[in-house]
Amino acid sequence: MNILTDGNFLAIMGASVATLAGIGSAIGVGIAGQAASGVVAEDPKKFGSTLILQALPGTQGIYGLLVAFIILNKIGLLGGAMATLTAAQGGFIFAASLPVGIVGLISAIHQGKVAASGIMLISKRPEEIAKAMVYAAMVETYAVLALLASFLMVNGITI
Numbered sequence: 001m002n003i004l005t006d007g008n009f010l011a012i013m014g015a016s017v018a019t020l021a022g023i024g025s026a027i028g029v030g031i032a033g034q035a036a037s038g039v040v041a042e043d044p045k046k047f048g049s050t051l052i053l054q055a056l057p058g059t060q061g062i063y064g065l066l067v068a069f070i071i072l073n074k075i076g077l078l079g080g081a082m083a084t085l086t087a088a089q090g091g092f093i094f095a096a097s098l099p100v101g102i103v104g105l106i107s108a109i110h111q112g113k114v115a116a117s118g119i120m121l122i123s124k125r126p127e128e129i130a131k132a133m134v135y136a137a138m139v140e141t142y143a144v145l146a147l148l149a150s151f152l153m154v155n156g157i158t159i
Contacts (some may be wrong), residue, residue, distance in 0.1 A: 067097060
């Protein structure tokens with residue numbers, strides 16, 4: 001049997017693809033952290049508000065990990081009795097992981113950039129943190145939609 005058409009291999013690859021969102025989160029949190037460090041160097045009292053904005057791009061990695069756990073649980077890998085999947089089932093699971101993996105990867109990077117801009121905003125106008133958070137949360141909306149799409153698809157697959 002070809003490993004690329006093995007259902008179990010495809011499903012595990014799907015779980016791996018879902019975690020790609022973590023790469024975006026690492027990059028996004030890093031971008032925002034760089035901006036936050038500059039602001040805190042000038043005014044250490046702004047640490048709390050900059051930390052909130054820095055943390056926002058980290059959620060996409062959590063979404064990807066959640067979908068990966070759901071996949072691994074669904075196929076029985078976490079319970080020790082892995083199901084034998086057809087190529088179609090594995091392919092469906094792989095496809096279901098794509099929204100959260102790809103959208104999470106890209107949106108976290110862009111959310112980090114928006115959060116960095118928000119950090120610059122509160123460096124000059126600390127009272128505007130709510131506006132900065134709203135801007136960053138707008139990007140988050142699409143990561144949540146991708147999470148929902150992947151979640152519904154994975155749960156709709158019969159094994």
